[in-house]
Amino acid sequence: MSFLSSSSAGSLDMQAxxxxxxxxxxxxxxxxxxxxxxxxxNSKCYDKCIPKPGSSLSSSEEKCLSNCMERxxxxxxxxxxxxxxxxxxxxxxxxxxxxx
Amino acid sequence: MSASNVQIRPxxxxxxxxxxxxxxxxxxxxxxxLQTSTHTFTEMCWDxxxxxxxxxxxxxxxxxxxVNCVDRFLDTSLFIVKKLEQQRGA
Numbered sequence: 046m047s048f049l050s051s052s053s054a055g056s057l058d059m060q061a062x063x064x065x066x067x068x069x070x071x072x073x074x075x076x077x078x079x080x081x082x083x084x085x086x087n088s089k090c091y092d093k094c095i096p097k098p099g100s101s102l103s104s105s106e107e108k109c110l111s112n113c114m115e116r117x118x119x120x121x122x123x124x125x126x127x128x129x130x131x132x133x134x135x136x137x138x139x140x141x142x143x144x145x
Numbered sequence: 146m147s148a149s150n151v152q153i154r155p156x157x158x159x160x161x162x163x164x165x166x167x168x169x170x171x172x173x174x175x176x177x178x179l180q181t182s183t184h185t186f187t188e189m190c191w192d193x194x195x196x197x198x199x200x201x202x203x204x205x206x207x208x209x210x211x212v213n214c215v216d217r218f219l220d221t222s223l224f225i226v227k228k229l230e231q232q233r234g235a
Contacts, residue, residue: 056159060162063153074176074177116202120211125187128182129179
């Protein structure tokens with residue numbers, strides 16, 4: 046094995062490990078984000094749709110829950126878009142204010 | 146190579162890669178903080194704006210309430226910071 050091929054094999058391994066770590070971090074953060082969304086959705090939709098818990102979920106309660114899930118995710122997307130837009134705006138304004 | 150349970154030590158990476166990873170982690174953490182805030186705002190604004198029964202879509206007023214809710218909260222935050230700075234300056 047030549048000197049060149051052994052060192053490039055080493056850096057390929059390092060590259061692969063680095064990418065694997067990055068991917069793992071992103072996956073774990075995505076999972077935590079999804080869990081947070083689901084937990085909050087569960088809580089809010091239970092409050093909205095099941096005011097008086099019976100001995101099982103009625104079909105109207107299930108319909109309400111389905112709608113509620115969609116609405117909650119829509120609310121999340123609206124809030125997320127508004128927040129991101131606002132953060133960009135404030136950042137631009139701050140940058141603009143520092144130019145003389 | 147599966148992405149789960151990757152074991153890595155700093156000595157596995159050269160300096161450039163370590164820096165790259167550090168920058169990457171900073172960016173992901175910043176993104177995660179935004180996500181956490183988004184969750185908090187969604188909960189808060191849901192309570193404020195989605196007060197009636199749940200339908201197949203949001204009404205125009207519910208939608209604009211959600212947008213206003215976020216903007217006014219951030220305005221409030223900026224206002225409070227500015228007021229505190231004024232008081233400290235005086």
